[in-house]
Amino acid sequence: MAEITAKVLMEEFELTLLNDEESVTFRPVTTSDISRPGMEMAGFFTYYPAKRIQLLGKTEMSFYEQLSKEDQQDRMVRLCTYDTPAIILSRGLQPPAELTEAADEVGVPVFSADMSTTRLSSKLTTFLESKLAPMTAMHGVLIDIYGIGVLITGSSGVGKSETALDLVRRGHRLVADDSVEIRQEQEGVLVGRSPELIRHLLEIRGLGIINVMTLFGAGAVRNEKRIGLSIDLEAWDQKKQYDRLGLDEEHLKVFETDLPKITVPVRPGRNLAVIIEVAAMNFRLKRMGINAAEQFSERLTSVIEESDADQD
The missing domain is CATH 3.40.1390.20 (HprK N-terminal domain-like)
Incomplete structure (x- = not known):
C-alpha cells in the first residue's frame, strides 16, 4: 500500500x-x-x-x-x-x-x-x-486481449513471455511481464500494472530485454488493466486428466476476489497464443450468457433422453 x-x-x-x-x-x-x-x-x-x-x-x-x-x-x-x-x-x-x-x-x-x-x-x-487499495505482486504476465485483462501464470521457463510476445504481434497489448502488481480497488475488482522499473519491457530467454513500446508502438502497451481471467500454463503431465469440455470451473483467489482460472497444459506443437486468445474470446461470450460447454451438455442430455424414450 x-x-x-x-x-x-x-x-x-x-x-x-x-x-x-x-x-x-x-x-x-x-x-x-x-x-x-x-x-x-x-x-x-x-x-x-x-x-x-x-x-x-x-x-x-x-x-x-x-x-x-x-x-x-x-x-x-x-x-x-x-x-x-x-x-x-x-x-x-x-x-x-x-x-x-x-x-x-x-x-x-x-x-x-x-x-x-x-x-x-x-x-x-x-x-x-x-x-490506498491493498496491493500484492504476482509472478506472471498481464495482457489486454480483446478488452479482457488476462493474467498468465506458470513456473519459470514455461513460456509466458514468449507467448506474450506472440500475443503482442497479434495486436494485443502488454501490461506487465515477470512481475504484476495487483491491487483490489473494491470488492471483486482487481487492477494490475507493471512496476515502474520494468514497465513496457519483455524478457525473452536467448534474446534478452526488449522494449515493446519502441518495437511495436504505443498501441502495443498500456499502463494498467482490470484483470478478468487467469490462465495457468503448466508442463503437460501424461498422468493428469485435463478438462476437455470446459464445464469445470477453477478460481484463483486474490485478496477477497475469486478470479476465474483456466489451466492450459504446455507441450511442443501447441500454439499457446491462439489458445489464450480463444480463451479470452470464450470468456467474453460466457459473460454475455453464451456458454458452448453448457449448450453441448444440454444437447447431449437431450439426445440421451430421446434414446431412452425410443427404447421404452
Whole structure:
C-alpha cells in the first residue's frame, strides 16, 4: 500500500496551502473516507472521525458564521487534532482566522480548492481508494486481449513471455511481464500494472530485454488493466486428466476476489497464443450468457433422453 500524505493531494489536485507552511506537518492519510463536519460545527464531537480529511463547503461555513465568537473558536480548536491529515475548503473559500490559528497550533494543513464540494469529495474518494487499495505482486504476465485483462501464470521457463510476445504481434497489448502488481480497488475488482522499473519491457530467454513500446508502438502497451481471467500454463503431465469440455470451473483467489482460472497444459506443437486468445474470446461470450460447454451438455442430455424414450 502506497503512503499518501496531504502533500501528495496538494500536488495532485493543485490545492492552495492557506496556513503557515513552517507549522504544517504532512501526516499520512490512512482512509479514503471523507468527512463533512456538519454535526461537529453544531458542537457534537462524540463520534468525530478525526483521522479523515475534513471537507468544509459553503453549507458548513455559512453555519459557522452564525455562531458566537466563543463557539467559533471552540469548534475550530476541536476540529484540528494531531490525527487530522488535512482540512480542505471548497469553492475557493477562505479560512477564518480561528481555523488557521488552531491548525497552526497542531500542524494541520489547510487547503483551498476551486471545485464544488460534491465534485471535490468524489474526486478525492476515487483517488484515495485507488492509492490506498491493498496491493500484492504476482509472478506472471498481464495482457489486454480483446478488452479482457488476462493474467498468465506458470513456473519459470514455461513460456509466458514468449507467448506474450506472440500475443503482442497479434495486436494485443502488454501490461506487465515477470512481475504484476495487483491491487483490489473494491470488492471483486482487481487492477494490475507493471512496476515502474520494468514497465513496457519483455524478457525473452536467448534474446534478452526488449522494449515493446519502441518495437511495436504505443498501441502495443498500456499502463494498467482490470484483470478478468487467469490462465495457468503448466508442463503437460501424461498422468493428469485435463478438462476437455470446459464445464469445470477453477478460481484463483486474490485478496477477497475469486478470479476465474483456466489451466492450459504446455507441450511442443501447441500454439499457446491462439489458445489464450480463444480463451479470452470464450470468456467474453460466457459473460454475455453464451456458454458452448453448457449448450453441448444440454444437447447431449437431450439426445440421451430421446434414446431412452425410443427404447421404452
